Amino acid sequence: MINFNNFKNRFVLILVISMATAMISNGVYAESPNTFNRLMKKKPEHNLPPVKDGIHDPEGEGTLVLQPPKEAFSNLVKSKAGNYVDWVKSLKQGKISPRYDRLDPKAKPIIMDLNIVREVKGSMPDVVYPHAQHTEWLDCSNCHPAIFIPQKGANQISMASILLGQKCGVCHGKVAFPVTAKTCRTCHSKPKKKRKVVKTKAKK
């Protein structure tokens, strides 16, 4: 038997236990140089209460009073990214009724129902931009003319600029649904027209 009254043995035991605890609690255990998906950021747990979310001071008096997002989202329509809430569907189905005016709960938005189709390069489906869903939330002046010039062909948009927070990226990727592999087809939703194969008859 190992004698734990022995100083050395006790020390080793404590050392082993604390190292193991530290490793397990930090996930260091799995940190070999050849981990699977080295560059992919780990999928974090979502909708954590303010005390655990990493930006609120867990000991702040105010932090405990704040509403945990999970509670607020419990009856909303779910989605696969961002807040994991489909805000557009939640609004449409009447699960939320955000005010359009600061004071008047009955004020109704002015909806503009106009889809803009943007033909895109490459194999991705064309983009359909629906004014309707956007005017539910926003005023024309939020986008026009500072972000988008209201004229056909006047706006150069690329995914690179969106990812860097320009154009659609002013909201999408920050607050409105994020730019992830799961959300590409929300915008890229119109299949491209099949190219006509022109058959020419060989002259005899």
Add this chain to the structure above:
Amino acid sequence: MNTLQNKRHNQFGIILIVLTITVAVLGSIQPVRAEYGDLVLNEIAEKEGMPPAIFPHWFHRIRFRCKVCHADLGFKFKAGGSGINMLKIIDGEYCGACHNGEIAWSVENCNLCHSGKEGLKTQVHGSTLNKLVVPAKAKKKAKK
């Protein structure tokens, strides 16, 4: 012999304390898992001795459409870009348009907004920019 044993006991105690602290510190380092769209606002807060303010977009968009703040109240589409300070708020501008004790709780509840951890920078939490494998800022630096 007794004194030697006591000495060893003391050493043992010190080592135990050091190890416990190490484990506690390492264990408390957690990734940030705040809500998508949560804003940290720390342009002036910490310089003036207050914790950073945190604005939860999700909570507000359940109650108001974007237009109310971003068109009617003049909030810019940029974290920290509106130049908000407490004087403007008590004069009824920006947050103060609602947080005045009439539409929402008033400014004396300092720590409901100023609830951020020390040293956080102004940011939109969960933004695409933060998710890129090579952060956009690093790219810019590399070009220079």
